[in-house]
Amino acid sequence: MRIGFDEAEAVMREKLIRHGAGKEEAETVAYEMARNSLEGTYTHGINRFPSVVKNIDDGFIIPGGKMELLSAFGSSERYDGNLGFGIVNARAAIDRAVELAESCGIAVVALRNTNHWLRAATYGLRAAERGFAAICFTNTLPNMPAWGGVDARIGNNPFMMAFPRENGQHFIVDSAMSQYSYGALEIAEQEGRKMPFPAGYDENGVLTDDPSAVIRSRRTLPAGYWKGSAMSILLDVFASSLSMGRSVQEIGHSGGGEYGVSQVFIAIDWKRTADEKTVTAIGDAITADLKSSVPAGSAPIVYPGERLMGIKERNLRDGIPVDERVWKNILSL
Amino acid sequence: MRIGFDEAEAVMREKLIRHGAGKEEAETVAYEMARNSLEGTYTHGINRFPSVVKNIDDGFIIPGGKMELLSAFGSSERYDGNLGFGIVNARAAIDRAVELAESCGIAVVALRNTNHWLRAATYGLRAAERGFAAICFTNTLPNMPAWGGVDARIGNNPFMMAFPRENGQHFIVDSAMSQYSYGALEIAEQEGRKMPFPAGYDENGVLTDDPSAVIRSRRTLPAGYWKGSAMSILLDVFASSLSMGRSVQEIGHSGGGEYGVSQVFIAIDWKRTADEKTVTAIGDAITADLKSSVPAGSAPIVYPGERLMGIKERNLRDGIPVDERVWKNILSL
Numbered sequence: 001m002r003i004g005f006d007e008a009e010a011v012m013r014e015k016l017i018r019h020g021a022g023k024e025e026a027e028t029v030a031y032e033m034a035r036n037s038l039e040g041t042y043t044h045g046i047n048r049f050p051s052v053v054k055n056i057d058d059g060f061i062i063p064g065g066k067m068e069l070l071s072a073f074g075s076s077e078r079y080d081g082n083l084g085f086g087i088v089n090a091r092a093a094i095d096r097a098v099e100l101a102e103s104c105g106i107a108v109v110a111l112r113n114t115n116h117w118l119r120a121a122t123y124g125l126r127a128a129e130r131g132f133a134a135i136c137f138t139n140t141l142p143n144m145p146a147w148g149g150v151d152a153r154i155g156n157n158p159f160m161m162a163f164p165r166e167n168g169q170h171f172i173v174d175s176a177m178s179q180y181s182y183g184a185l186e187i188a189e190q191e192g193r194k195m196p197f198p199a200g201y202d203e204n205g206v207l208t209d210d211p212s213a214v215i216r217s218r219r220t221l222p223a224g225y226w227k228g229s230a231m232s233i234l235l236d237v238f239a240s241s242l243s244m245g246r247s248v249q250e251i252g253h254s255g256g257g258e259y260g261v262s263q264v265f266i267a268i269d270w271k272r273t274a275d276e277k278t279v280t281a282i283g284d285a286i287t288a289d290l291k292s293s294v295p296a297g298s299a300p301i302v303y304p305g306e307r308l309m310g311i312k313e314r315n316l317r318d319g320i321p322v323d324e325r326v327w328k329n330i331l332s333l
Numbered sequence: 334m335r336i337g338f339d340e341a342e343a344v345m346r347e348k349l350i351r352h353g354a355g356k357e358e359a360e361t362v363a364y365e366m367a368r369n370s371l372e373g374t375y376t377h378g379i380n381r382f383p384s385v386v387k388n389i390d391d392g393f394i395i396p397g398g399k400m401e402l403l404s405a406f407g408s409s410e411r412y413d414g415n416l417g418f419g420i421v422n423a424r425a426a427i428d429r430a431v432e433l434a435e436s437c438g439i440a441v442v443a444l445r446n447t448n449h450w451l452r453a454a455t456y457g458l459r460a461a462e463r464g465f466a467a468i469c470f471t472n473t474l475p476n477m478p479a480w481g482g483v484d485a486r487i488g489n490n491p492f493m494m495a496f497p498r499e500n501g502q503h504f505i506v507d508s509a510m511s512q513y514s515y516g517a518l519e520i521a522e523q524e525g526r527k528m529p530f531p532a533g534y535d536e537n538g539v540l541t542d543d544p545s546a547v548i549r550s551r552r553t554l555p556a557g558y559w560k561g562s563a564m565s566i567l568l569d570v571f572a573s574s575l576s577m578g579r580s581v582q583e584i585g586h587s588g589g590g591e592y593g594v595s596q597v598f599i600a601i602d603w604k605r606t607a608d609e610k611t612v613t614a615i616g617d618a619i620t621a622d623l624k625s626s627v628p629a630g631s632a633p634i635v636y637p638g639e640r641l642m643g644i645k646e647r648n649l650r651d652g653i654p655v656d657e658r659v660w661k662n663i664l665s666l
Contacts, residue, residue: 073605075408076438104437105409108601133571135468148634149626161567163574171570173563197531197540197558205629207530224556225530230506230637234494237504237619238466241496241612242603249622266599268441270575272406279574286570289582293482296538301481304563 001327002319008046009034015049015333019056021063025088032087036119037320040311041174043183044119046322046330052085052116053333060259061085061115067092070244075104078243081114083260090117090136090263091126097267098132105272109265112245116258121174121308123265124162128170133268136160139236139261142252144178144220147229150205152218155248156181157235162305165283172305177232179221185211239264334660335652341379342367348382348666352389354396358421365420369452370653373644374507376516377452379655379663385418385449386666393592394418394448400425403577408437411576414447416593423450423469423596424459430600431465438605442598445578449591454507454641456598457495461503466601469493472569472594475585477511477553480562483538485551488581489514490568495638498616505638510565512554518544572597 013030017023029052037045055061065084069077077096081089093109100107117123117138127134140155156178163171180199188195188211198207200214200221207221214220222228240247245262246254254260270279286303293301315321346363350356362385370378388394398417402410410429414422426442433440450456450471460467473488489511496504513532521528521544531540533547533554540554547553555561573580578595579587587593603612619636626634648654 071606073602074437074439076601076603076606078606104407104439106407106437106439106441106599108439110606133575145629146623146626146634148629148632149623150629151627153623153626153634159564161564161571163567163570171567173560173567175557175560175564179557179560201629223558223560224508224512227506227508227512227556227561231492231494231508233619233623233637234496234504234506237496237616238494240615240619242466242601242607244607244611244615247615247619247622249619266439268409268575269406270409273404273409273411273443274575274577278577282573282577282580283570286566286573286580286582289580290479290482290486290566293479293486294484296478296481296483296534299481301479301486304566 001322001324003046003322003327004319005034005038005316008037008320008322011330012046012049015053015330019053019333021056021085025063025085028091029085029087032091032122033118034320036122037322038312038315039308040315041119041121042321043181046320047326048118050326050329050333055115055257055259058257060257067111075100075107078110079112081111083113083115086115086117086261087122089114090123090265093263093265094123094126094134094136094267097134097265098127098130101132101267101269106266106268108242110239110242111263111265112243113260114263115261117263119174120158120160121162121172124160124172124174125170127267128162128164128172129168131164131271133163133270134161135266136264137235137239138263139239139248139251141258142248143182144222144229144232146233147222147226150219153249154229154232155236156220157232157239157248159231159235163283166280169309170305171283171303172308175223177222177228177235179223179228182215182220185215185220189215334655334657336379336655336660337652338367338371338649341370341653341655344663345379345382348386348663352386352666354389354418358396358418361424362418362420365424365455366451367653369455370655371645371648372641373648374452374454375654376514379653380659381451383659383662383666388448388590388592391590393590400444408433408440411443412445414444416446416448419448419450419594420455422447423456423598426596426598427456427459427467427469427600430467430598431460431463434465434600434602439599439601441575443572443575444596444598445576446593447596448594450596452507453491453493454495454505457493457505457507458503460600461495461497461505462501464497464604466496466603467494468599469597470568470572471596472572472581472584474591475581476515477555477565479566480555480559483552486582487562487565488569489553490565490572490581492564492568496616499613502642503638504616504636505641508556510555510561510568512556512561515548515553518548518553522548
């Protein structure tokens with residue numbers, strides 16, 4: 001089924017308030033979650049809403065919890081998220097990084113004790129809309145074995161880079177360190193599909209594209225094998241060290257859900273040292289060159305972030321695709 | 334064969350001076366290239382030396398070329414590398430980023446018109462040895478198709494993150510955006526081996542682990558498929574935009590070798606906002622947790638960067654493994 005953006009936003013806002021959220025934070029979370037779906041990140045938008053409400057009810061998200069400054073030096077600041085809404089904290093953190101970058105050209109905000117920020121791209125787009133470049137990352141629950149290991153010790157730790165372009169056609173990469181999420185594996189399993197590429201190891205330690213085998217073994221594959229594993233570990237080291245927050249293993253040891261994660265937000269005010277017109281031309285040339293690739297199939301070659309605008313237009317016009325059972329569940333919350 | 338560190342360094346220094354390098358830059362390049370091999374990055378150390386000399390002779394590297402400040406704001410600076418030695422410029426760039434980070438907590442140095450920095454980890458280790466965290470990346474020649482394309486349009490753009498630990502046991506990831514380099518494919522081909530994982534597409538567009546097929550098709554695989562492709566593009570956008578330097582496509586259009594690349598160096602003075610003792614404990618806990626993984630095979634689980642120290646010790650004791658033909662070639666330069 002398809003739901004209009006305004007309706008989705010209004011329903012989620014009301015449900016959040018009913019479950020204890022303040023008016024302002026409910027507005028922020030409902031808007032961003034509706035927007036995640038609107039822009040095509042269905043896994044981290046409306047479909048994920050019931051789990052956010054559950055996290056409030058379970059006490060993992062504490063309504064009213066706000067970012068609190070712990071220490072500051074130059075354009076580097078460290079905050080405690082006080083277990084507030086991940087979206088509210090992460091928006092405040094990227095906004096603060098953008099503000100600090102205005103005085104030093106670059107800034108970093110490290111945030112501990114916060115919650116799932118849903119879509120990493122949200123914060124890159126937010127910086128890009130103000131003309132700033134951004135690099136953001138978060139840690140997660142342990143949900144993937146380290147390279148050479150069998151049991152889940154590392155996170156799929158999403159990593160995001162965004163660089164602004166005119167007309168909102170920002171360059172953006174938003175990539176978890178696992179090749180496929182459990183969400184993607186579960187959808188393929190329900191539809192009886194194999195994954196297009198190896199997804200993990202089966203219970204006998206053999207690489208497989210069978211989602212059911214990987215769901216059983218819990219041995220998901222890091223993107224790029226040893227490369228994604230190593231990068232996941234460094235992202236965790238950076239996030240937990242800079243914020244003095246919980247590492248992936250500590251998030252895992254706390255039992256229950258994924259809460260109290262650590263995040264890093266870097267903003268760059270590149271227009272202070274580079275010329276906007278030249279940089280626009282560089283981005284346009286990169287895009288034009290990509291698009292002149294010889295295509296391997298019938299699909300056009302796109303730059304990272306390009307699809308977002310088209311999906312957004314279509315979903316604004318036709319409504320946002322939402323799983324009917326999920327929507328019914330949301331209405332009943 | 335094995336060559337002592339001091340001998341390798343002395344021979345390369347003398348050859349560089351013979352080919353036009355100044356004494357100081359020859360010392361820097363010879364030391365770092367010998368050290369790359371000493372610490373196990375054989376592809377970007379002594380074995381690569383003949384190509385550095387060729388780049389001097391071809392006029393791609395201009396001895397005496399030094400980093401020149403183009404613009405500055407706060408802790409963000411942009412430089413022209415004047416086609417000097419990549420190692421000399423990159424060392425100066427990370428040193429400057431570290432210096433700037435001391436005043437703002439974080440700093441970025443963008444460098445255009447420079448040359449191959451050889452091993453990305455060199456600059457992360459350099460920052461880590463001074464107690465700073467670092468994120469560095471570079472663009473390259475187009476050597477990989479974008480996701481969905483057939484012809485090489487994007488670079489394997491190495492990305493590096495380093496976080497310091499006590500006793501030199503720094504966390505470090507140094508990862509190109511291709512799953513395998515052409516160097517790795519060529520070695521496997523010579524030895525008649527398949528790659529352990531898919532390495533690219535053959536001439537019929539079928540995914541293959543046959544190195545010869547990928548060398549023929551030139552369709553190497555991005556690490557993590559679409560993920561490595563997207564990240565490669567963003568690294569190029571950042572490097573060429575922040576430095577106002579050449580993008581991957583421009584490096585490709587210039588004909589001839591890989592020169593005049595664009596690089597970014599971010600340094601973080603994390604001790605200004607975080608407590609050293611706590612951060613040490615966080616790193617130790619992450620390492621201990623990784624090491625308590627259930628191993629999939631007989632190999633121990635290592636943290637990223639761990640192997641370096643052991644290799645270095647062995648190579649200091651026994652000499653550095655060098656291809657005999659390459660060494661003879663170097664002696665004849």
